[in-house]
Amino acid sequence: MKIALAQINYHIGNFEHNSQKIEHAIHWAIQQKAEIIVFAELALTGYSPLDLLEYKGFIKQSEEYLQAIAEKCVGITAIVGAPAVNHSNRGKRLYNSAWILSEGKVQQVVHKSLLPNYDVFDEYRHFEPASEVNISEINGHRLAITICEDIWDTEDVPLYSRSPLEQLMKQSPEIIINIAASPFNYLQTFRREKILRENALKYKLPIVYVNQTGAQTELIFDGNSMACDDGGNIRERLANFNEEVKVIETGENWYGNPASPVPAPPSDEAITSLIHDALICGITDYFKKSGFSQAILGLSGGLDSAVVMVLAAESLGPENIRAVMLPSSFSSEHSIADARQLALNLGSRYDIIPINETFKSFENTLAETFAGTIFGVTEENIQARIRGVILMAMSNKFGHILLNTSNKSEAAVGYGTLYGDMSGGLSVLGDVYKTQVYDLARFINRKVEIIPLNTIIKPPSAELRPNQKDSDSLPEYDLLDNILYQYIELRQGEQAIINQGFDPVMVKRVIKMVNANEWKRHQTAPVLRVSPKAFGMGRRMPLVGKY
Structure with missing residues (x-):
């Protein structure tokens, strides 16, 4: 099966710009004789539109542009991320969805099941989780189409009470497609590879993963879209921090492969x-x-x-x-x-x-x-x-x-x-x-x-x-940064940090300074996020709390 991975830099709310890029990629993929082209999560709107999703006109525009994109999908199937209206009288008004477009129209809409509400994510604010999941049949191929977080429930203690992949496996898919809007941090590529490997080995299926690239204020998207075989071996990887559209061809040699080595964390360099x-x-x-x-x-x-x-x-x-x-x-x-x-x-x-x-x-x-x-x-x-x-x-x-x-x-x-x-x-x-x-x-x-x-x-x-x-006012930076990393990124408490051998007086002083200056950080410019825990939208602390 020839699948085009479309890794594109979107602009939030700029429907004309985003749809032009999507249509251009579809046209190119048709010329390459691809059967399917896969775009990122919320590709049409950009990720994340935040409270723009509360405006009916915004959703109406999204649907209108989707219909126009569908008309371009003749001789190819496009999987495009965009919001979808929840027409039931229960739950949130919208779904975070993958729209399946072919033969000039919308064929199916797949909704996201697992909605993250941690760190920089706040999807349950706007979206209703899918109540059921089903595979999608495209050109005789059975696809398990998932959206970003849907494949991230592999922890020993899962965050969610249900697993969409477990449910989809009962319907015998032959490949997993994951459309994502996965923001960068310097450990995220390592974590993604680990997640893809774990899922590929668990379900014995290849995975096609498409992320977006570019930055949306604080959030930076690195791309790094990839495809792995059923052993978790990376067969194709797209560029870091750049747009790229590439066609891969899956086949029998994507099945029955030995397990890939466990990914190693990145070096300091x-x-x-x-x-x-x-x-x-x-x-x-x-x-x-x-x-x-x-x-x-x-x-x-x-x-x-x-x-x-x-x-x-x-x-x-x-x-x-x-x-x-x-x-x-x-x-x-x-x-x-x-x-x-x-x-x-x-x-x-x-x-x-x-x-x-x-x-x-x-x-x-x-x-x-x-x-x-x-x-x-x-x-x-x-x-x-x-x-x-x-x-x-x-x-x-x-x-x-x-x-x-x-x-x-x-x-x-x-x-x-x-x-x-x-x-x-x-x-x-x-x-x-x-x-x-x-x-x-x-x-x-x-x-x-x-x-x-x-x-x-x-x-x-x-x-x-x-x-x-x-150093007149602060500890030496080697020491200060180590304590800060333990407290901010790893969320270790005062005693846990002291137990690692740090000076108790120093630890208490540093933590007190961090907590006492939350009010300053709330009045500063947006911060480009590169770590697993940045100040700003992903770290929410009270201004006048005492802890």
Whole structure:
């Protein structure tokens, strides 16, 4: 059976754009004599439309475009992800569905059974789970068509009380098709391969898995669509972070195969490369889909802003990046020199706007009010907010999006100034720990020195007071990031982390900082998600809780 896997970058709510891409892929697959072409979950609407699904006009448009796509399906069957109306008088108004189109019309609609409601997913908010499942017969072939989460119930303690695949197996399918919208994190490809292998071995069937690619604000989709035989051996894999349509041909040699080796987790080097590529994808699509092309950022001479500048230059082109250096009396000469050298290395425009006089003006304005107090965090924050005002003014004046350069370690413990260095329209490194930022810098410089070496090796500092270093206020990043990873990604409690050998005083201090700064994180820019647990839509914590 010749099956086309269509891995496409969709745009949420842009029916014309999405349908054109779908129709173009169908036309190409017909020329390749494919029998079936498979698209991703919610391909027509983009994933996820969120509360756009509550508008009847949105669903009506989706159905109209589906009918137009169906008319193009002559001589081929297309499996297209889109919402479907629940016509019963019970349950949610919609299903998350796979529409089977052929002979110019809709032949069947298959509904998703397992609706995830964890991390970044909130599908039960809008969708009703399927009440029954049936195989689909296409050109004499019996297909078990499933939608993303429907094949993820392989855990020792399943999240769900029913298994759609177990039910489908009673109807003797010959192949499993899974259409997905599976967001990227640096462990997700490994987990997908593991899931596909487990299902292929359990049911002794090949699996065709089609994911989407591209970014939708925080969520980045890496693609990595694949097909495996009944032993879980990957027979075909599509590109990372790129669109691709490819035809595979299944046959007798896809059955009766030995079990594939158990997939290995990615190496540290592979994780760094994946994070780099994911951030490029996230920046590129955020700008393109928002209708912007140029970015501005504060370039301090420190590591975070340097890495963000390089990633932005790779994504948008160095000519579309404007760096602004905002030195104060506490800024070191080498920081200004490093920042200037990076801009020159990339060929990007830069401005130097000293903030000394502006800061003095604030000091004069507040002199009477602050009389009898000493220089402290308030004065440090004023400097950061002066920089934020200048950067946002330039963003406003010239139509550039301001990129936020704070890393995950800083965001976790509140080491940043709200309305100052936490300003911006997109947080590029908000899901990247400081130790990972160092890895990214070394990855960027792997062939040639783009980021000045001094930027990488000097002790990190906010340079808001004389001789300041991050380590004055925070644990060393190697230690801090380890504790944060245990608490945030692994959801280990205080005592469980202490039991691993960490200093109890340090653990309690770090966890207290994380919990106390939830209010700050709720007011920051959307964060590009690259880890299994990012701040933002996938981590919901009370602002005024006490735990």
